[in-house]
Amino acid sequence: MCEYCGCDQNAYIRELMDQHDRITDLGDAVVRALHSGDVARAQTDLAEFTALLKNHNDIEERGIFAAMKELGEFVELVDDLAGEHVDLHARLDGFDGPPPIDEMVTLLADLALHVERENRGVFPFAYSAFSGAEWAVVDQAHKAA
Numbered sequence: 001m002c003e004y005c006g007c008d009q010n011a012y013i014r015e016l017m018d019q020h021d022r023i024t025d026l027g028d029a030v031v032r033a034l035h036s037g038d039v040a041r042a043q044t045d046l047a048e049f050t051a052l053l054k055n056h057n058d059i060e061e062r063g064i065f066a067a068m069k070e071l072g073e074f075v076e077l078v079d080d081l082a083g084e085h086v087d088l089h090a091r092l093d094g095f096d097g098p099p100p101i102d103e104m105v106t107l108l109a110d111l112a113l114h115v116e117r118e119n120r121g122v123f124p125f126a127y128s129a130f131s132g133a134e135w136a137v138v139d140q141a142h143k144a145a
Contacts, residue, residue, distance in 0.1 A: 007127035027108045057085040063141030067134035
């Protein structure tokens with residue numbers, strides 16, 4: 001979790017950062033299970049990983065991303081990040097059964113870069129720039145989840 005700007009003091013941002021940590025841990029668990037040959041565990045962890053990632057991405061897109069777009073701030077970045085969400089889910093949907101280890105490792109590396117951009121760019125901006133109207137959009141997205 002990022003702690004350099006204090007944005008983790010905001011409950012919405014902290015929740016998203018905590019989810020980033022949980023998603024990362026689940027992805028690592030999938031890789032460990034694959035390495036040990038525990039296919040059933042890998043599939044269970046992958047299902048949880050995929051469901052949490054989808055829910056998390058929906059919250060970001062309907063919340064912080066939407067509020068940033070309404071402000072007209074960093075729209076291209078937000079669109080790029082939303083496109084990465086689509087790409088990650090397409091890659092996950094492409095796995096027929098347990099994923100190949102190398103593909104899962106590559107997906108997790110790409111996810112780590114994505115998370116870094118959110119934790120060190122999007123979230124600090126939201127924390128410093130959002131007012132009541134923007135936080136209301138974020139609140140709605142969290143409640144809808």
